[in-house]
Amino acid sequence: MADHHEHHAPTGWRRWLLSTNHKDIGSLYLWFSFAMFLVGGLLAMVIRAELMYPGMQVVDPDFFNQMTTTHGLIMVFGAVMPAFVGLANWMIPLMIGAPDMALPRMNNWSFWILPFAFAILIGSVLMSAFGPGNPPAPNFGWTFYAPLSTTYGPASTDFFILSVHLMGISSIMGAINVIVTVMNMRAPGMTMMKMPLFVWTWLITAFLLIAVMPVLAGAVTMMLTDRHFGTSFFDAAGGGDPVLFQHIFWFFGHPEVYIMILPAFGVVSAIIPTFARKPLFGYASMVYATASIALLSFVVWAHHMFTVGMPLAGMLFFMYMTMLISVPTGVKVFNWVATMWRGSLTFELPMKWAIAFVILFTIGGLSGLMLSITPVDFQYHDSYFVVAHFHYVLVSGAIFSMFAAVYYWLPKWTGVMYDKFWGEVHFWSSLISVNLLFFPMHFVGLAGMPRRYADYALQFADYNWWISIGAFWFGISQLFLLWVLIKACFLKKGEKATDEVWEGADGLEWTVPSPAPFHTFDTPPVVK
Amino acid sequence: MQSTLFHRAATLLTTLMLSGVAAADWTERSDLNLRPGVTAVSQDVYDLHMIILGIVTLIGVLVFALIMWSVFAHRKEKNPVPAKFHENVVLEVVWTVIPFFILIGMAIPATRVLINMEDTSDSALTVKVTGSQWRWHYEYLAYEDDNDINVGFFSDLATPPEVWQRPILSGGLFPVGSYQERVGQERVPLTRDNEDVFNYMIEVDNRLVIPAGQKVRFLITADDVIHSFWVPDFGWKKDAIPGFVNEAWTLVPEEQAGRIFRGQCAELCGRLHAFMPIEVEVKSQEDFAEWLAEQQAAAADGPDMTPFASVDEAMEMGKPIYDRACAMCHGAQGQGQGMFPSFQQSALMVDADRKQENIDILLRGRGAMPAFRAQLSPKEIAAVVTYQRNAFGNETGDLIQPDDVQN
Numbered sequence: 007m008a009d010h011h012e013h014h015a016p017t018g019w020r021r022w023l024l025s026t027n028h029k030d031i032g033s034l035y036l037w038f039s040f041a042m043f044l045v046g047g048l049l050a051m052v053i054r055a056e057l058m059y060p061g062m063q064v065v066d067p068d069f070f071n072q073m074t075t076t077h078g079l080i081m082v083f084g085a086v087m088p089a090f091v092g093l094a095n096w097m098i099p100l101m102i103g104a105p106d107m108a109l110p111r112m113n114n115w116s117f118w119i120l121p122f123a124f125a126i127l128i129g130s131v132l133m134s135a136f137g138p139g140n141p142p143a144p145n146f147g148w149t150f151y152a153p154l155s156t157t158y159g160p161a162s163t164d165f166f167i168l169s170v171h172l173m174g175i176s177s178i179m180g181a182i183n184v185i186v187t188v189m190n191m192r193a194p195g196m197t198m199m200k201m202p203l204f205v206w207t208w209l210i211t212a213f214l215l216i217a218v219m220p221v222l223a224g225a226v227t228m229m230l231t232d233r234h235f236g237t238s239f240f241d242a243a244g245g246g247d248p249v250l251f252q253h254i255f256w257f258f259g260h261p262e263v264y265i266m267i268l269p270a271f272g273v274v275s276a277i278i279p280t281f282a283r284k285p286l287f288g289y290a291s292m293v294y295a296t297a298s299i300a301l302l303s304f305v306v307w308a309h310h311m312f313t314v315g316m317p318l319a320g321m322l323f324f325m326y327m328t329m330l331i332s333v334p335t336g337v338k339v340f341n342w343v344a345t346m347w348r349g350s351l352t353f354e355l356p357m358k359w360a361i362a363f364v365i366l367f368t369i370g371g372l373s374g375l376m377l378s379i380t381p382v383d384f385q386y387h388d389s390y391f392v393v394a395h396f397h398y399v400l401v402s403g404a405i406f407s408m409f410a411a412v413y414y415w416l417p418k419w420t421g422v423m424y425d426k427f428w429g430e431v432h433f434w435s436s437l438i439s440v441n442l443l444f445f446p447m448h449f450v451g452l453a454g455m456p457r458r459y460a461d462y463a464l465q466f467a468d469y470n471w472w473i474s475i476g477a478f479w480f481g482i483s484q485l486f487l488l489w490v491l492i493k494a495c496f497l498k499k500g501e502k503a504t505d506e507v508w509e510g511a512d513g514l515e516w517t518v519p520s521p522a523p524f525h526t527f528d529t530p531p532v533v534k
Numbered sequence: 535m536q537s538t539l540f541h542r543a544a545t546l547l548t549t550l551m552l553s554g555v556a557a558a559d560w561t562e563r564s565d566l567n568l569r570p571g572v573t574a575v576s577q578d579v580y581d582l583h584m585i586i587l588g589i590v591t592l593i594g595v596l597v598f599a600l601i602m603w604s605v606f607a608h609r610k611e612k613n614p615v616p617a618k619f620h621e622n623v624v625l626e627v628v629w630t631v632i633p634f635f636i637l638i639g640m641a642i643p644a645t646r647v648l649i650n651m652e653d654t655s656d657s658a659l660t661v662k663v664t665g666s667q668w669r670w671h672y673e674y675l676a677y678e679d680d681n682d683i684n685v686g687f688f689s690d691l692a693t694p695p696e697v698w699q700r701p702i703l704s705g706g707l708f709p710v711g712s713y714q715e716r717v718g719q720e721r722v723p724l725t726r727d728n729e730d731v732f733n734y735m736i737e738v739d740n741r742l743v744i745p746a747g748q749k750v751r752f753l754i755t756a757d758d759v760i761h762s763f764w765v766p767d768f769g770w771k772k773d774a775i776p777g778f779v780n781e782a783w784t785l786v787p788e789e790q791a792g793r794i795f796r797g798q799c800a801e802l803c804g805r806l807h808a809f810m811p812i813e814v815e816v817k818s819q820e821d822f823a824e825w826l827a828e829q830q831a832a833a834a835d836g837p838d839m840t841p842f843a844s845v846d847e848a849m850e851m852g853k854p855i856y857d858r859a860c861a862m863c864h865g866a867q868g869q870g871q872g873m874f875p876s877f878q879q880s881a882l883m884v885d886a887d888r889k890q891e892n893i894d895i896l897l898r899g900r901g902a903m904p905a906f907r908a909q910l911s912p913k914e915i916a917a918v919v920t921y922q923r924n925a926f927g928n929e930t931g932d933l934i935q936p937d938d939v940q941n
Contacts, residue, residue, distance in 0.1 A: 060734065061698050068805040147802045153776060154759040154804060158667075158902065242777020248760060249775060283610075285620040313762060313800075314773045315780035318652050322645060329637045333630060339597060340629045346604040350616035353609075361601065368597055372590035379640060381647040382583045384770040385568060388762060388800040452568045454766040456800040459808040461698055463735045463798075 015524045023118070026110035027524060028095045033419070034117050035092025036412075040491070042084030042124065043405075047481050049077040049131075054477035057470050062461055069134065070460040071145040076131050078148025079166075082266065083173045084124050086400065089408045090269040091116075091180045094208045097415065098184060100515035100522060101202045103193025103531045108186040116179035123172035130162040147458060149259070152240035152251035156232045163233065167226045174219040181215035184208055193514070195533035199293070202513055203286065206293050207272030210300045214261045214268075217304075221258040225251065249314055256307035264303045266400060268296060270367075270407030271338055274360045276513070277414050278342050281357035282349030283510035288341040295334035295341075302331050312383050321380050328378035335371055339364060354508070355429045359410035362437055363403060370398030373448070391451025397444045409436075409487070417503030420494045421521035428493075432486035439483055442476030569766050572795060573784055576769025578647045586640060651770060654783045657751035659744065662686075665754075665761030665774035665799065666904060668806035668862070672742050675753070677826060685829040688909045691809045692737040695861045698809075735808070736796045739858065741815040745822035747788035754780040758904065759804060765797030765812055773801055791818040806862055837911040839936045845924060848933060852921025855914055859906065860922075868926035874902075878926045889932060892919055893939055912939035 016024065025031050052073045056064045065073070095113065099106055107113050127144075134143040144166040146155040155163060188209045192201070201209075228239040228251075238244025240251045271292075279286045286292065308316060308324040316324075342364050351357070373395040377383050386392060409432075416424050446469040451457075455466045462470065493499050503520040514533070518526050570580040607613070658678055664671040673686035744750045754763050756774035763782075764771035772782045786793075797812040817825060842848040857866065863874040870876030877883050882892055896915050899905035906915060916934040923932045 066805075067808065071802065071805065071807070074802075145804075151760055151802070154802065158759055158804065242775075248777065282608075282616065284616040284618070287620050287622075288626055289620070291626050313771050314775065315778065318649065321648060321652075325644065325648075326641060329641060332637065333633050336633050337626070337630055341626075343597060343600050343604070344622075344625070345620075346601065346608065348613065348617040348619075349604070349608050350610045350613050351604065351608050353605075361605070365598055365601060368594060372594050375590055376583070376586050379582060379586055379644045381579050381644055381651055381770075382568075382586065384651075384772075385579060385583070385766065387771060388764075449566050452566070454569065454797075456764070456798050456808075458802045459798075461735060461808045463733060 024114065026106075026114055028099050028107045028110070028113065029419075029522060029524065031107075031110075031113050031117050032092045032094075032096030035088045035095060038117070038120060039085050039087075039089035039092060040488075042080050042088070044484065044488075045128065046077050046080035046085055047484065049073045049080065050477060051481055053077065054474040056460060057462070058474035059471070060462055060464055060467050065460075067460040068142055068145055071147070071458070072131060072134055072143040074458050075144045075147055075150075076127065079127060079144075080124070081400070082148060082262070083170075084120070086266045086404050086408075087177060088120060090208075090211070090266075090404075091177075093204075093269065093273070093408070093411055093415075094180070094184050096419065097515060098187055098205055098208060099191070100418075100518065100526060101205050101513055102188065102191060102196055103514050103527050103533065104187060104191035105525060105527050105530075107183050108191055109183045112179050113183055116176045116183065119172050119176040119179075123169045123176065126165050126172070127169040130165045133162070149255060150229075151255070152229065152232070152248050156229050156240050156251075159229075159233065164230070167230050170226045171223060174223045177215050178219050181212035181219075184212040185216075188212075193527070193530040193533050199290065200533060202272075203275035203289065203292055203296075204269070204272030207268040207275075207296050210296050211265050211268045214265050214300055214303070218258045218261045218265075221254060222262075225254045225258065228254075249311075252311050252314060253307070256310045257304075259310065260307040261300070261303045263396070263399070264299060266404050267367075268300065270363070270404045271296060273407045273411045273414075274342060274363055277356045277360040277410055278345050278364075280414075280508050280510045280512065281354060281360075282346050282351050284345060284349040285512075286341070287344035287347075288337070291337055292341055295337045298334045299331060302327060302334075306331065309378060309380075309383070312380050313387050325378060325380040329375065332371065332375045332378075339368055339371070350510075352509075354413075355424070355426070355433060356410045356414035356508075358433050359406055359413060362433075363406045363410060366398055366402030366406065366440070370395055370403055373398065386451065388457055389451040390447045390455050390457055393457050394444050394447035394451060397447070401444065402440050406436075406440075409433075412487075412491075414508075415515075416491075416494055417507045418515060418520050418522055420498065420500075421503055421519075422494050422498055422500035423503050425490050425493050425500060428486050428490050432483060432490060435483040435486065436480060439476050439479035443473055443480050444476075446473050446476075571767040571769045572786055572790055572793070573768055574787075575647070575651055575784070576767060578650070579769040582643055582647055585643070589636060589640065651782075654751050654781045656749060657783055658748035659750045660753060661742070661744070661750060662753045662755070663742075663763055663774065665756040665763065665803070665810070667758050667804050668799075668810040669909075670738075670742075670763075670799075670810060670812060671757075671908075672740075674826065674829075677823075683826065683830065685826065685833055687740045687829075689738045689740045689742065689813070690858050691735070691811060691862075692739045693735055694857065695866055698735070733796070736798065736811045736813070738811055738813045741794070741813045743815045743817055743822065743825055744784075744786065745819045746786050746791035746816045747819060749783055749785045751781065751783045754782060760801050761799045761803045761810070762801035763797070763812065764800040765795050765814055767795040767797075771797075771800050786816045788818070790816055791821070792816065809862065837936075838913050840913075841935045841937065842916070842920070842933060845920060845931065845933045848917045848920035849924055851914070852917035852919075853925070855910065855918050856921050856925075859909070860918065868922070877922055877928070879928060883923050883926075883928045884930055886930065886932065889919075889923075889934065889938075892922070893934065897939065912936040915939045 015021070021030060022034060025034065052065060053070065056070055095107060130143040134140055141162060142160040143162050144150070146159060188205055231237040232239055232241060238246040240246050240248050242248060275286055275292060306324060306328045308320065309328040312321060377386055377392065377395060413424055413429060450466045450469045453466065455462055505519055506516045507520060514531055517531065568580055568583050570577055660676040662673040662675055670689045671686065672689060674683045677683055752763070754772050754774045755778060756776045758776060761774040762771050763774055768784045770782055772780045774780070793816050795814045799807060799810045864870055864877060868877035882888050893915065895903060896919060897905060897907045910918070913936040916936045916939050919934045920932065923930045
């Protein structure tokens with residue numbers, strides 16, 4: 007049918023630069039995010055090399071601060087978010103039986119903005135490392151609290167502001183595209199409550215993005231006018247308020263952390279039923295839990311700010327609301343466990359990653375519950391305990407779910423199975439090293455080591471050595487993934503993948519050939 | 535069956551809670567756990583921490599045990615035909631409602647402790663703590679009946695820069711030898727037995743001194759960026775924010791007089807964020823009153839304005855001040871680094887017409903350079919300027935006298 011009005015697939019640079027095809031744009035996003043993951047990881051290696059021993063031995067403390075800032079920004083905006091957008095581009099049309107994303111040209115734009123945004127940011131780091139006179143790159147933490155970032159920010163802060171604006175524009179365009187696609191382009195018969203959970207989690211994530219990215223844009227615009235146009239939004243000396251900055255930042259920042267984890271919930275909710283050969287337990291409650299987490303995320307921002315000095319009633323409100331998030335999150339974890347319960351489990355790589363996700367994300371969630379208790383949070387806040395907490399959620403949570411997704415859908419994307427041997431090496435090596443890397447951070451945090459420290463007192467020395475060993479090991483482990491991807495995507499070497507790939511797989515994406523053809527679903531499938 | 539399981543869980547939970555309470559002793563300084571701290575509040579916080587840690591550990595162990603059970607018992611070889619169930623309303627309601635009650639159980643003690651922590655009324659001593667890049671300023675405002683004490687001083691990192699600061703990559707990427715060798719043999723980790731030794735990175739030149747057995751209220755603020763005042767043994771931290779005054783309090787029991795508690799700045803505040811530690815010395819009330827009287831007497835004398843006899847005398851006084859207050863940014867050899875200008879043969883330092891400008895920059899600050907008017911006496915500023923203009927190969931022979939330094 008489709009062949010009668012054939013679209014010739016574009017080739018060469020046009021295929022990528024001018025792409026309007028959701029699969030190609032998805033691949034661009036995924037490769038871009040993997041490149042950023044390696045760059046951000048490299049910056050983390052500088053941090054860990056410095057912290058391996060007490061004393062300053064590798065970099066200047068100011069360069070250390072530039073590393074913590076850009077590591078955070080690149081990982082959040084360059085690695086995790088584009089990775090999920092890439093996954094959404096690839097999978098949402100396939101999952102809902104649509105021919106493409108609803109707004110393909112905007113899709114092209116939303117991707118191609120990103121390389122420019124990050125070239126600006128990374129450019130300031132390169133200038134700092136190699137430039138004449140070494141003008142510092144952004145050096146105020148990924149949270150860029152005023153007045154450190156406004157009154158005392160280096161000249162490169164303007165690059166940073168422009169870069170954040172571009173990332174925000176890209177995210178909003180991507181989110182609009184997801185919403186329009188999901189609302190309008192579902193195959194006949196696919197009601198909302200029949201959509202795969204991954205589509206649900208992305209739909210909710212997209213609403214979160216549209217709600218909060220403008221808040222971030224507002225914050226950086228106020229910074230810009232504070233820096234250059236004589237306003238004093240965040241300067242107490244001019245009648246402004248540095249705490250206002252934190253309220254605005256975290257009103258964006260807290261939903262942002264759910265933007266980085268909700269699609270992960272969707273991925274895991276697709277993988278566990280496949281390898282348990284049993285439908286997802288509690289589909290409806292999973293949808294409601296996701297929505298409640300998203301709604302609650304708007305009323306808990308100040309739990310990042312318990313130490314700024316809030317009225318008692320404010321602290322109590324934010325403590326209770328934060329504690330409440332553990333209820334829907336717990337429902338999700340229990341549902342995954344119940345999906346596995348009395349299933350017929352096999353442990354292919356995607357399932358291994360998914361189980362590791364559930365266990366390690368739960369550790370991060372439980373330390374999050376500890377952090378919600380305000381009086382104790384005074385002790386944990388801004389210590390390595392917090393660093394341990396959010397890396398368990400973001401690395402062994404969000405990023406592990408991405409790995410699970412890549413191994414799960416790679417055969418569908420490329421038509422060949424991944425290299426099982428190096429995939430296994432990647433999994434076990436990452437699993438052991440990620441725990442060596444982040445678990446001891448709980449201990450140094452509780453013992454009293456503040457975060458973002460370029461040097462530390464001697465009682466923290468032993469754990470920091472182990473943490474650095476874990477960090478280098480985890481960094482090297484990712485090169486195994488690079489090899490697995492090169493082999494499957496470019497060399498096309500590996501066992502030929504069937505259409506269904508996995509025995510227990512369910513969903514429209516498994517009804518089309520592997521690799522998925524350039525255009526799928528020109529005639530929509532009918533969902534019963 | 536169910537009741538035994540419940541009883542076991544209850545026993546385990548109780549044991550965990552009690553072990554937390556029993557361990558709530560400041561002498562314990564675990565490598566693995568929160569410090570119980572030294573005050574009643576810090577021990578409440580520690581107990582709360584142990585209770586919550588117990589609950590989350592229990593939940594975690596339960597969830598992981600279920601997963602592991604599935605992984606072993608429900609693998610395909612053992613269970614080739616999967617069950618079909620995918621819903622159970624009762625179960626789903628149960629695991630929504632039970633966590634709710636657990637949360638209420640946590641929220642009640644947490645609320646009680648928090649309310650107590652926020653009550654700063656009826657304090658005997660009020661100390662204003664100001665964070666600056668990168669040192670702490672302590673001002674004693676009121677003690678018992680005296681509401682106008684007017685004693686203040688700055689507190690700087692005492693570890694000399696040459697101990698921690700190394701030019702980039704000198705000594706190789708991974709230096710050989712233990713950290714004790716590189717940061718100094720006499721510096722050993724902080725433990726219960728040697729808490730008063732000279733400690734790498736957590737030692738200061740002027741300690742904050744407070745009385746034991748009396749409630750001390752801290753007014754916390756900053757004069758440039760946001761810092762955070764954190765002494766883990768007191769059980770709280772509070773941000774120091776420019777334009778705001780935050781409050782917090784502590785009451786160290788009387789039997790702890792003579793002890794020293796250490797903390798560090800906990801909010802990213804720029805280049806030397808890791809280098810502004812806090813040392814609090816707790817004195818008995820008599821010793822404290824005596825110490826305070828000495829400080830007041832010294833403050834009442836006014837600054838020493840006697841002129842220097844020679845350039846050498848001024849340089850001798852100026853060098854240690856330079857090393858403490860200036861070398862962190864401008865380098866021990868005045869070589870400058872990054873945005874901080876070099877002093878070696880710089881026009882400002884060697885041009886005789888710019889002496890007054892040099893003094894003014896120290897007094898009032900300029901750009902990222904802080905004002906030292908409040909931190910250094912006129913004589914000290916004269917000494918530092920003299921040192922700058924004669925060290926680092928400048929050798930101008932300029933001698934600045936205290937009288938040249940006019941606010």
